[in-house]
Amino acid sequence: MPDAPPPSAPSLPALFGGWFAAKGWQPHAHQLDMLAAAAAGRNALLIAPTGGGKTLAGFLPSLIELAERPREGLHTLYISPLKALAVDIRRNVEVPVAELRLPIRIETRTGDTPQVRRERQRRRPPHMLMTTPESLSLILSYPDVPQMVGGLRCIIVDELHALAGTKRGDLLSLALARLQTLVPKARRVGLSATVAHPAELLAWLSRRGRADAGDVALVEGRAGARAEVEILETRERLPWAGHMALHALDEVMARIKGAGTTLVFVNTRAQAELVFQGLWRINEDNLPIALHHGSLSVEQRRKVEAAMAAGKLRAVVATSSLDLGIDWAAVDLVVQVGAPKGVSRLVQRIGRANHRLDQPSRALLVPANRFEVLECRAAADGVREMTLDGAPSPPGGLDVLAQHILGMACAAPFTADDLYAEVTSAAPYAGLARSDFDDVLAFVATGGYALAAYDRYHRLARSDAGTYELANKGFAQRYRMNVGTIVESTMVKVQLRGGRRLGEVEEYFVNGLLPGDTFMFAGELLTFVGLKETTAVCTRGGLGEPKVPVYGGGRLPLSTHLADRVRAMLADPSLWPLLPAAVQEWLRLQRWRSVLPRADRLLVETFPRGGKWFLVAYTFAGRNAHQTLGMLLTRRLERAGVQPLGFVATDYVIAAWSLGEPTDMDGLFDEDMLGDDLEAWMAESSLLRRTFRNVAVIAGLIERRHPGQEKSGKQVTVNSDLIYDVLRRHEPGHVLLRATRNDAARGLTDIGRLADLLARVRGRIDHRRLDRVSPLAVPILLEVGREQVYGSAMDALLEEAEALIREAMPELVDQDPAQPGLPL
Amino acid sequence: MSLRPPGGYLARMSESSGHRFHLNGAELVAEPDGCLWWPARGLLAVADLHLEKGSAGAVRGQLLPPYDSRETLLRLARTVGRLRPRRIVCLGDSFHDLGGASRLGEEERAALHALMAGCHWVWVLGNHDPAPPRGLAGEVVPEWVEGALCFRHEAAACPPRQVAGGEVSGHYHPKITLPGRHGSVRGRCFARAGNRLILPAYGAYAGGLDVFSPPLARLLGRSAEVYVLAGQRVLAVRTDAVRRLAGLDAARALP
Incomplete structure (x- = not known):
């Protein structure tokens, strides 16, 4: 089965040649x-x-x-x-x-x-x-x-x-x-x-x-046989919106029955829980189907992996927690439920099936809604043509550099010149400016603040010879307790009463639980008993509609490459016959009622509905860039005097609604929104706060763990939001704030991608003023009111909380007659 | 840095946007910055300044931005300039540790002196600062009683209905999370149950303790009012309603 070596290649030494031969192998x-x-x-x-x-x-x-x-x-x-x-x-x-x-x-x-x-x-x-x-x-x-x-x-x-x-x-x-x-x-x-x-x-x-x-x-290495990628043509009604694809579970179950071992990949942990539950509900033959995601306890995950390796399972429902790892030769079908998000990611996932080069891997894509049908089709084309996603890597993080510098000081004294030369030999830091290096070094040594308050309290001491060394041996222990770049949000352990630990959920979710509430976790229905320190104590089973933990930041945005493919497909009706009939019909209706988005232009539709004006833009820049665009667009609409009320974004589309009619599209989407508006919004944005927290933890400003913590159980760390506020006000140019802005621009706010979009569509906006919602706009309008936007809490959403309180409990409004103007 | 309160007629005229309420008969205002204002007595109470918390960390090698004291004092100076109190009562933990007062920077020390010069200043002792701050004036007391109210660092260890008289304290740094559809909003808050009032921490680096966490829940009982600091305003809500709402919000999260 493996091919013969080319004649010029060196051969194996006899010992190893014999071993290969005994196995019936030939070297690749x-x-x-x-x-x-x-x-x-x-x-x-x-x-x-x-x-x-x-x-x-x-x-x-x-x-x-x-x-x-x-x-x-x-x-x-x-x-x-x-x-x-x-x-x-x-x-x-x-x-x-x-x-x-x-x-x-x-x-x-x-x-x-x-x-x-x-x-x-x-x-x-x-x-x-x-x-x-x-x-x-x-x-x-x-x-x-x-x-x-x-x-x-x-x-x-x-x-x-x-x-x-x-x-x-x-x-x-x-x-x-x-x-x-x-x-x-x-x-x-x-x-x-x-x-x-x-x-x-x-x-x-x-x-x-x-x-x-x-x-x-x-x-x-030699490329393997081409993967066979099929897109599920559901017999059920194809949903307009939503990401769970629960409509197709019967069909997924049938495929599981027909295959030896199946890996069912989903995009989020919440989806994993729901799909797992859904499959077991219809699992009449009691096939061994397991669940695997990053919030489950390590022991639980290892057990599932071992059972998989031993061939004891027929299916595993998994998130990206199984994207990497040891090869399982036994897997012969990979199912991707929901949008693949990128060609490379899909190739990686498909590669988890059938690790024999001469046989094709088999994969089934299960789109959860109509736009995802387009995305799946585009991704399948990408796999066939092996066009992979590839955004150029960003330069190395300054926070990571700070952590490394402290580590190097733990090992031995160094001079700034030597360490700079060493650091810039690493590709991510090849372009690192000496001034940035010096700023990071100053941060590690004394905090690097303009106010030289901490000269007495440094972490690194500088000798007369100009070498830096650790000022206190105790700092080495603390460095070692905090090494690493993976920063988790605050998690709460989930534990059965008097029993084992099942995993972790985000603190936010537990804060929303009342004793007696039920929720789904680790594929089980649990009843919340109460919070004991940092553990959510639960019992098995329970009554009532269960909640599903929502995890922040789990969703990847649509890759640029895949977005380009989707746009090209939309714009070219000759490619549509490959799509399901319902989708073709949808696109034809769109062409009739409005116009199709063209690959090289931006389509913006406006229409009145329910006493409001809706603006729908087919931007295809991925959810993170769309969130940023939404915040900026809202400011613009405000200034245009049309009184914006809200916006919602998916990977493909953004919709904003207002009391007045928005008209000047060129003005609304002008690139200059990335100037002052962006600065003003970024300063207050919770996305930046979240990014700052990660940077501060990695750089060692905030310690995750410290000696004696387990004993005292006390938090000695200072809330990163408080530090962020103080630092931003008093030293906005500090190196950690610079690192934060760099990270945010390529991460949660995705400003780079937004800038590309605005530059591309400049002077190329097709504005359609419609009398009602267009077919292509239906999915995004269905998202209105159901979208979970991660983390934008403080971003002008206090009002939202107030409105909710007023809506839910009018009796909350303080009755004090002296204060008729109370905000509630 | 000028921390001199902006004086004059206009400052005095500006409207407080705080929450007005009664505690044991005294009419009080929960200010949006976390101070408690008692107009009838010209008394301003402020809890848990935790001055020099930043440098306390720096001593141990945690190099937090060294601007927390100036931030805290600037904020206090603005409120003092607006309200012109005759008396300021600091409810303990005014310094993060016993060495805090001697680590104050020159400018911060001058700013604090300027604030103290204009009124009668009372230091209530706290667990972080169980001794008078070194080198600073002001009256030092274990607790301060005035009219119908008693100002202390830590609330008495009893349910709210057993509190005798009006009790104003700090120590617990109450905060609350208000659930919203787009994520939760978290803020410092006053917590009030019956005759008991617990002030939010005022210090720039002072963290918070959720009002539903056991120590605070014990002191507040089943149903308390919270006055949440929300930018320029104060939102008044009841804890039992927020609990219900939190459950309701999680249900909405169902796809």
Whole structure:
């Protein structure tokens, strides 16, 4: 089944050749190419689909080297984004080591590794160490790290595509830069799924942080058989709106019955709970169907993964928690319920099925509404043509740099010049200005405030020779307790009364529960008993309509590439025959009643309805950019004197409604809205507050954990919103606020994408003034009043809370006659 | 930095947009910034300033922005300038720790002196500052009794109906979350049950404790009023209604 090596490729040493032969294998070409790169001492990037023996290709050179020249000490460091993956990969690599009786000791080191073993690993490291980015940063913060890593020869970064461009990737890139200083001879090896822009990953792996440095060999595995992607043509009525796709569960169940093992991917944890419940309601044959998402307890998730690996399950309903991980050869169908959001993500998910290169993976897409039909069609086309999403990676986060600098100070004194040179050898920081570096360093040392109040209370001390070192040894312990870039929102544990822990939900959701309320979690109906410190105590079962936890920030926006494809499809009726009849009818009606959005223009419709004017813009810029646009558009409408009342946004469309009729579209969508209006809104926005919290935690301004916390249970941290308010008022130019604005611009507010949109449609707005709602506008109007907007709480929504209170409980209004003007 | 209260006729004329209510017969105003104003006595009460909380963290290596004291004092100066109180009662935890007063920056110290110069200043002792602030004037008392009201740091450990006279305290930093369809709105608040009134924390870095958390719930009983600080205004709601509303809101979250 694997192809024969090209004649020029090196061959396996006899020992390994025999082992391959005994297994009935032949080495893949890319496995031999990786051997060649290793022999030449070159860094290497291996891009290959799942199922191509990628992991073995990464480890083979190290296995051969250690087999031929046995030695002590750390030889190979393997870094995975997932703890569980590190454990599984160790198990996989143990197989040839055991079967060939190689003198190689392999261990894992993650947050779960006991302190005693971690100590021993530092004194007497194994030959191969499987770890995570966070654990690697911890290792590098110990003064004795040079001894531990002195003999290192190879660093393997797995699932590189999932790390590069993220803050975890930034942290890891800085760690690699330090390893480079400590052991210049160590080679870097990256393993990645297929990506749109390999050059970015080449730069990431390069010792000089540049794709054209020429120090990384690119090895590409053979592409697997094309995936067979089918879009469910439901027999049910195709919904106009909503994202749950519950209408199609009967049909999904039928597919599960017809397949060996099915992975059912959904987009949010709430959807996972609902789909899981829905499937069990109609699971007459009691098929073993499990649930997997990021809020479930680790033990629960590991149990599901083990059952899956053992072939005991027929289906797992999962969120992105299963996007990465060990290969399960047994999966033969992947179902994506709801919009795929991006081609790359869909390819990754489909790749979880049937890891045999010569057989196509099978996937079924289940759109939840009409726009999602278009998106699914566009995504299926994207998979067929292998056009992947690829936004260029943002520059490395300054907050991550701050954390790294403190870690480096824990290990050894440094000079600013040396550390700057080291940091800028990492690709995400290759363009880092010296002034930004100095600001971050000043923040780590003294807070970096213009008011030099803390000269007495610094974290780093500067010696006469100009080196920086930790001012107090105790700070190292606190750094180590807070390392990492993953910032969770405040979570509350969910526990059965007198029983086990099921997982965690956001504090916000629990605050809305009353004792006796029921809710769905971990696939079970639970009754809330009460909150005990930070644990929501529950019992099984209960009565009444259950609530479903809402999780913030879980939804990815539609990728730019996929949005382009959807726009192109809408604009080209020759592509419509591929769509379900109901959708074709819908689009034809739209063409008749209004006009279709054109790929290179922006369609805006206005129409009166229920005493209000609606403005619907088909912007296709993704939900985050649309939220920002909505806030800015509302200000514009206000200024135009049409008295805006609200807006709602999806991934595709934004709708705003007002008392007066909006007319001047060119003025409303003018690019200059990204100036003062944006500044004014950003300053107050809760999105910025949330972003600031993450930045402050990662940069070490706020500590998640501190020594003695478990004992006292006391919160010593200061609420980040309070810090944000004070800092913004007194030092708006502080480096952490700059970092916050940078992050927000590419994250929750997605200003970059909004700017692209406004620039693209300038002078190209098609305004249709209609006498009533158009067919294409129906879905967005159905979202009015049901949309959950994450986090925009304080953004002028006090009124909303008041109105709600007044609506729900008029008796609340204070009766004091002296105060007729009370806001309630 | 000028913390001198803006004086003059206009300042005195400006309308308070606070919430007016009665406590044990005394007519009081819950100000939007979290102060309690007693017009008949010209008394302004303020709780939990937690001055120099930022530098208290810095001593331990947590380098928070060093602007919290100036922010707190600026805010207080604005209110003092508007209301011109004859007496200011600080309800304890005025400094975050015992060393706080000596860590005050020069400008902040001058600003505090300026505030104190215009009126009779009372420091009620709190658990964070159990001794008088070093180097500062003002009368230091364990509690302050005036007319029908007693001002203390921590509410008496009894249900609200057993409170004798009117009780005004701080210590608990009450806050509340008002659910809304687009997410919740969280704010500091006054909490009031019967003759008991608990003030919100005033300090820029003082966090909050939810009024439904057990320690506050015990002091407030089943149904309390809260006066929520909401920008320029104060919203008055009842806790039992907010509880109901919270349940109602979660139900709306169902897709």
